[in-house]
Amino acid sequence: MIYAYSPLRRFGLYIGALLALIWSGGPFLWQLSSSFQLDRELTTGSPKFWPSPFTIEHYINLVVEKSFQEYIYNSIIVASLTTLFGLFVGSLAAFSLSRLDIRGKFGVLGIILSISMFPQIAIVGPLYLLASDLGLLDTYASLVITYLALGLPLVTWVLFGYFETLPREIDEAARMDGCSTLGLLFRIILPISLPSLVTTGLLAFIAAWNEFMFALAFTSSIEHQTVPVGIANFTNLYYVPWGDIAAASVVVTVPLIVLVLVFQKHIIEGLTQGGVKE
């Protein structure tokens, strides 16, 4: 059996796993604890990890006072559309670069990459004007179009890198079976690339979910503002209501974790099809 680790190795694994859990999850657990505490408890100098007194007022504030669910709704729409379009457009491009006979492939990759090199601070302003002239301010479209372009270099490059690891023999076999070019992509390459699509999709989704600068500039009403803008709006003058912010970050992080747990299965299933690798 492959999984028969020696006891020492097994022990090392669990220590490692524990450290990884603490490192990644620790600050989040602290946020979780803060979200159930009164703000006053956070400044006493001896932090409590178990909330006492226990309060859910911050979660009530989120729903009643701040209408936080509306921002979440907007974020889900914007991030989902960005991810779907991004994976579609990105896999077409990556497939073309990796599998088809194309001249200057590295030049094309360089051009695609170059958008990741320009400081975003410098493109917010001109894009705002452009969106304003096109009547796209305060719409989902302005955000999706922008995030799509900003996320595309990563999606394309990562999928390109992944496609490059797939043996060429697959293509030849498929072609011999009479597969068209698009058929090769959609019926052969994409299905076996599922784990990679899930990974890049996740990265694209989270990037769109968390983006702040463009969202602040392009949207002005609660009908279209996304979660980060919503959280920034919590600040009243200088006052930062920390408990409310902690509650908000719990509320928006937990669904993402659940999402990962759900897709996890697909990652692993995709991988155990391993036959294609040889």
Next chain:
Amino acid sequence: MSQDESGRSAAKTALAASLNRRSLLKGASLAAGSMAVGGGLLASTASGARAQGRTEITFASAKFYAKKTIAQIVDAYNESQTKIHVKYIELPPPSSSTEVHQALVQQLARRNGAPDVFTQDVVWIAEFAGAGWALPLDEYFPAAARAEYFPGLIDACTYQGKLTALPWIVDGGMLFYRKDLLEGIGAKVPETWADMTTIAMELQKSGKVDFGYLWQGKQAEVLVCDAVSVIGSNNGSILAADGKSATIGNDQAVEAIQFLYDTINKSKISPADVLSWDEEPSRLPFTGGKAAFLRNWSYVYGIAQDKSASSVVDKVGVAPLPHFAGGKSASCLGGYQYGVNASTKNREAAVEFLTWMSSPATQLRFAIDLGLAPTRPAVYDEAELAKEQPFMQTLQSVFTGATPRPVTPKYAQVSLALQSGLSRGLVSGDIKKELTATASKIDAILGA
């Protein structure tokens, strides 16, 4: 293909795609407005239904809220009369002050009359006036009307002899202190920095508090505010009265900043952490009951009195900031003011709306429903204010002595130079050298 070839071809592709873009041909005048960005000035939400036959004007303001919102006040205006309809445009909250500023500048630079009326931070007044974007208001608000405001505020709204803004709400730096602790050692509320230092050291030594005095030294706008207060309280200044040269290298200023440095390094009444603190991090230990004195804005009081957020309910007092021997207290002036767009096509309507918004009755509503302090001393005597916002009433003395930050159209650049220079001085301790260097930097900015 190698990477730099690909870079070149990227440039070529981009260039080709652009040649027929009309936007490129419009050239510099468009370019001037094109970088600006903000919270969707064009995508506004109309407040209230638009009535037929009314003059429509737009009003843009940063987002302030409490029990009520600005939109609700504007709605009240729309319902109170039948001639004018005001469309309210909400900008980001003042915590995103840079974005609010940029949104306004972009609109005003287009000179198309939108928004007709706007609100502005006190440090933008000179810039907007210098650019000719703000309508002079002298003829609509003659001397008698101006006399009804805090005199310091009218000064701040006056640029080169013309009133180009009208005070809306006021805030200022003030000293928060622990009433219970001062009473405990039989000390009076300190009036000089030296007295405050003595009391702070005593309370710190006795272990009643961890920190004597908390202030804000983060390399940000708030550091300039803290500096204005100490320098002003030593009869010093940052710029000369004409706004054309820097005086921050002078002895009064150096002595004042030396005091801030000493709070960390000599009397040790402040932790070195203040060098990364702005308003909130410095407020937390104070409302957590661990500090004797705090410099901050008026918002702290409401939190200090909130049982769920504070450990010092009913133990906090407010006073004007201390001063040096021979000087007088100098609160750094904050707050927002109204302005009228110089290109407005509805001047009469704008002024009429402004008159209503700045009336004592409306100021009272802002004070009670939004917790924003009035700019007319008379409003502080209202019985309703005494009942609803007793604390606000006590602030009159603080605001009376408010000192504006340097008045120059190039304030943003001057402020950045100050932030860098002050922070360097407070870190190195060589105050004289750093402030002198800052002064020559500012001179270069102002002379350019």
Next chain:
Amino acid sequence: MSLQQTATAIAGPRKGAGNSFRWQFLTPWLLLLPAFLSLASVSVYPILNGLWLSFTNTSLITQEHDFVGFANYRLLWVDDLFWNAWWHTITFTAVSTLAETLLGLAIALLLFEHFAFRGVVRAAMLVPWAMPTVVTSKMFGWLFDGQHGLINYLLKSAGIISENVNWLGSVDNALWTIIFADVWKTTPFMALLLLAGLHTIPKSLIEAARMDGARSLATFWYVRLPMLLPTLLIAGLFRALDAFRVFDLVYVLTGGGPADSTETLSTLNYKTLFSTLQFGYGSAISTAMFITEAMIALGFCIFLYERLRRQK
């Protein structure tokens, strides 16, 4: 396989040789078209506009907008604040990318193994990346606050330090604290990509190496690492390009201070473009950032290109 099938596969559907040749040439570009359209819609105007502005003295405050040639770049060349920020940014990029790569690799190798609750650890590993950036920046302000922060409290409770450490308000610590925060926040990005990369390595290769008696370390060094290298380079490239533009963490935690010790190119650029509205000079800074990023990318790409060529 029949000869006929082979012929079809090579020549494509029978529509005449010329037509199918054109299609063979066009198809790759047609598939790239959506990507190009998307990128162009967002980049062409702002980039050209910025390039043009960098040769002008445009400022909304002085309301000048004249062509000044290379004057902004000459000024930039001798601007201490710019070079100060440039070095901070390079340091930040190099240290954080390296640390994230090593840590990300370690986590990826760990999560590749089989153990109970692996799914939970995998999901938890992503938490830092998933939390909204607006929250994490403020959260690190809390955690690393020198007086009421949790980090000092824990370190003191554990007896590691006796005095509070001034993480953010001291010239010696501030940049490193920000780097630490960035490493925490973005290591999951590296770990996730590397984990996906590890899964693409054929198991047979590793088993073959084991059969030959190679120990774990040797398998890693001679089999896994070389196979992982392209992924490592791509992930590192994107991380470096992103780290170079670090903004939120710095702006929220220190504002560039104390004494300019954490000023980075993005914060400097933000101050110049957004606060002082000097579009001319600010755009010159943007262009300088672009050039530096292009050089970083070039470095990675040369490696990657070599690597991919050798693999073929």
